Amino acid sequence: MNRQFFGHVRAPGRGLRVLVALCLVMGVLATSGCSSVDRWKILDGSTAALADDVVMAVYVSHQSSDSSMSGYVLLVDSHGGVSAVRTSGMDLAQLVWDEQGLFFSDTDKDYLLTGQGLDTWASSKTDVQVAAFSKPGGGHVSVYNLGFGDSARDLGQADEGGEDLGYIEQVVDSGDGGSSRYDVAGFSSVTALCGSSVFSVSEVGDPYVSLAQAMGASQRTSAPVWPDMLTQIYPKPLSLEEGLKSVDQDSIGDYALRGSVCRDGSILTISANPMKNTNAALSVVTWPTDGRPRVAQPIVGPDGKALPVGSEIVSGTSVAEWSPDSDHLVWIGGDGVVRSTELSHGTTTTLWDSGAERIRSPYTTFAFSGSTVYVLDPVGAWAPDMQMRLRSHDLVTGETREVLTVKLGFERVDKGLCLRGIAIRPAG
Amino acid sequence: MKRRNKNRIVAGLIATTLAMSLGAIQSPAFAATDLLGELAALNPGVSTNELQSAVRIEAEKTGQSEMEVMAVALQEARVSAAAASGNAVRSSGGNTTVILGDGAFPGDVFISPASTLFIEHGHTGIYYTTKMIVEAPGPDKVSRSMYTATFSVGVGTVKQYVNVSYADGDKAGTHAYVNLRNKPYNNNFAMNKNITASSMNCSQLVWAAYMYTLNVDLDSNGGLGVYPYDIKNSPRTVTYQTL
DSSP states (O other): OOOOSOTTOOOOOHHHHHHHHHHHHHSSOOSSSEEEETTEEEEOTTTOOOOTTEEEEEEEEOOTTSSSOOEEEEEEETTSOEEEEEESOOBTOOOEEETTEEEEEOSSEEEEEETTEEEEEEOOOOSBEEEEEEOTTSSEEEEEEEEEHHHHHHTTOSOSSSOOOSEEEEEEEEETTEEEEEEEEOOEEEEEEETTEEEEEEEOOGGGHHHHHHTTOOOOSSSSOSOEEEEEEESOOSSHHHHEEEEETTOOSOBOTTOOEEETTEEEEEEOOOOTTOOOSOEEEEEETTSOOOEEEEOBOTTSSBOSOOGGGGGGOEEOSOOSSTTEEEEEOTTSEEEEEETTTOBEEEEEEOOOOTTTOTTOEEEEETTEEEEEEEOSSOOTTOOEEEEEEETTTOOEEEEEEEOOOHHHHOTTOEEEEEEEOOOO | OOHHHHHHHHHHHHHHHHHHHTTOOSOHHHHHHHHHHHHHHTSTTOOHHHHHHHHHHHHHHHOOOHHHHHHHHHHHHHHHHHHHHHTOOOTTSSOSEEEOOOOSSTTOEEEEOOEETTEEOOEEEEEEETTEEEEOOSTTOOOEEEEGGGOEEETTOEEEEESSOHHHHHHHHHHHHHHSSSOOOOOOOTTOOOTTOSSOOHHHHHHHHHHHHHOOOOOTTOSSOOOHHHHHTOTTEEEEEEO
């Protein structure tokens, strides 16, 4: 039985309780307020609002390789009930839930869902998302994977004019009910918000080659042929020279795809780049955004020996913004194990094991809120209507705080839908 | 009899036999239309006019009749669809998607169950590094890179290495990354064996990467088109993981 999730959530008002009761009694509703897809309550755009008892949002979408794109943002309440907002779909979609509301996007629009209603505005973009951030001064910025420049223009998917950027990502700046979009060069393996700017780590791209060479980059004989560069991608730099911050000849793009953080102007992340003179599979990376060199420390155990984990966990790793002090980085690996790494020497302590291996399951994902980590994973064997559980744990001790079980049922609705981003209601 | 004429007669007999076995009916004109229609149905997104034009070009290039070209192309398309359907995800069985994840070597390939506009042909891509693939995702989309940690594929997907050296596999993967991401999608699987085409579909991209760099032909059954399951069944590919 589900306990009341989130002690700080207020009980739904009388009006909402009446509406929910009507939905339950009538099944598929004739009112304009909502309809249903099986057990989901579909929220109509004109009347949708973020109810007080919604604790988690989940984006499910077709993949970009599917012949038709569609998606839903599922709103899960504290009793496991599910409402849904239809979208046109977005592969690898991210959700941002902040004091402004719940922000999300699809190929045609951007959305902001609040307790007062759903704002949407036209915002055309490609169908694979890379990242989304909450801007400090309000609004949101998000990044999308478009593809190679020339053909993208031919298909009307890239900005006309301007220099040839080679491989393109789109940056969308959203706020005050509107969005603007521009292209940047690169295919990001890391994106991070530092202050009010967004930075990207990507393999040196065509327009940056000569600049990167002047900084010491050289082409390699095996893939990846160019090393990584750090560029500012938001706000849009006035020139390539302004955007390019540094390059690192030893960086080969193998970073934690699920989240890097920024601390004191430096990007902090976990990497599987092989390092000279060590057999450590992983390293903790500090990459300053002011042009200073990237620093990588091999990750070792308290005994000084390489941590006995394989590099394959990196791609499913997420790094927490919260840390017990400025010298440590707390992260949950793709193997589900939570670790704390001391930045200066790479000394790493295993804290606890969540049992959730994201690298093995497309139904498992993590989210952070302060010193709490949320794990969404399936209960038992797969079924189209399987139980999922959202559990919250103290990030350091692993103590279980709350468990919510829910049947998301998205593959029962449409077997082409995949679990993408999740967001948890902010505390307070 | 000149060798070329003899070959045309023999090919014509083969094509006629194929056409009869494929259920074509009496009139040659009607049979051609019938074949073209079915070929178009198995290559969604390609009009019969486009196919007719491609058939004509191929016939002129090879000296075969258009009927012969269509019959061979249709046979390949049917075989591909049958092979792919045998690997299709069954809705009554287990979970439908899994994470693709790392490959073993650059140049590895994956073949996953997938349909294009409701025709089951499978999907394939090539590893540029062990953590990044290059793929032609589908109609109206350009070929691009994707990280394998966030790439979901159908259950039953296989990862394969190609029976070449590590360095050669790396060359093929790098060629795909550097030169083959600049491509709109080619809906025509039936006649897609062009290694420098301005548009490419998924299996064409993988096949072209190996053909261009190493002259290694991953098409297991030859012919005019290369489909994802032709690559899966190639004697040059070795399955090392099934998801």
